[in-house]
Amino acid sequence: MTELPPSTLQHLLAQIGQQDFKAFERVYRHYHDRVFAFVLHMHADRADGEEITNDVFLTLAKNPMAYQGHARFSTWLLGIAKNKVFDRMRQRGRHVRTESVDENTWCAMADASGDVVTQALRHEKSLALDHCRDQLPLEQKQALYLAYYIDASVEVIAAEQQCPTGTVKSRLFNARQSMRRCLERWQGGVTP
């Protein structure tokens, strides 16, 4: 999950500005999976995820020098992705939840059991996880992505989300609790 070296990145962005598709391809190959995974974490629909990721890189190709180097390049790209996810959700008429929600509206309280979760992961892992993650508030989804995909520390996530480390820990704790309950409901045959 490394970044391209700053000098290399600047050179490639300048080349992209001159419509050099080879330079674009290099940046695309380096960052695509990260952006795609982020988009899927924020918005479970795979078809939408492909479209949004495509749009992110189109935005990059059309105006590469919009990146001013104030943040890491991946952070900048994910910022574009996040905005596009918001736009897509609004287009689809979905409510954009950014913070805590009444979890009982979608997930009944249950006695957490790791075995149940393990079974759910084993049997319908991808589908169930996508569904349950999609129910989370966006900030929780983003924190999960940063913790599990980027392997970011709590301090890094706090910086990315511009909040105290305690908030990050709470977000992740709540996200995992919600996911667990949702997966149990899924395993029980009830669509949460």
Place this chain on the structure above:
Amino acid sequence: MNSPQTDEQRFAENLPFYVNGSLPTDEHAWMAVRLVQHPQWQTDVDQARQERIACQAVHSDIAESVRLARIRSQLAWPDSTIQTQAPKQKNPRTVLTHPWLTGLLGMLLGALLVAGMGIRAPHGGPTTNAKQDAALRRGERRDCPVAQDIRISLSPSTQWGVLAQLLRKLQLQLVSGPNQDGEVWVRIDKGASMAETLSLLRNSPLIELALPASTPPLSPPCPP
């Protein structure tokens, strides 16, 4: 002293960072001790590890070449974009140091030599070679595939449709392939530059290797 509830809360809050390896050493040690004290919490660790693995297993279902081709068409950057990536013109002496070009020139010279020998000592009947000899004397180019064919090794992810588009764009004619090694032989358009075509092909992400080919399989034999 912390209450068990507090310990449990702290353990749960640290868990994502315990499994992703970013926890500070002292907290990591604290987690390890609690795991020994509360072996039932191992289940939570296993769950978090599975969540992390599932999180990282997200990949696009669409081949990269297809995704890139789509963006390329959406951008509609001019075709000259490809040409601007070709190596700049070098002085002729430098160009001749390229092994592939030396080989190409060698093949052309060889072909001319063989053709010349055909003029001096025709082994076919006088009627069959008469027109060719006359054409050669007039300086006309023989339509021989030698040195005008290119062997291409495709990238594993290359989609046939995308390759076909590239061949059309470069006005290349498919001669043979693909074989089991993912190689195809193509023929460049009359009048097109072999060096330029090779350069364009080598700049394409669809292609791993492009070399002049003297003996394309299944191509019609070069007339003697």
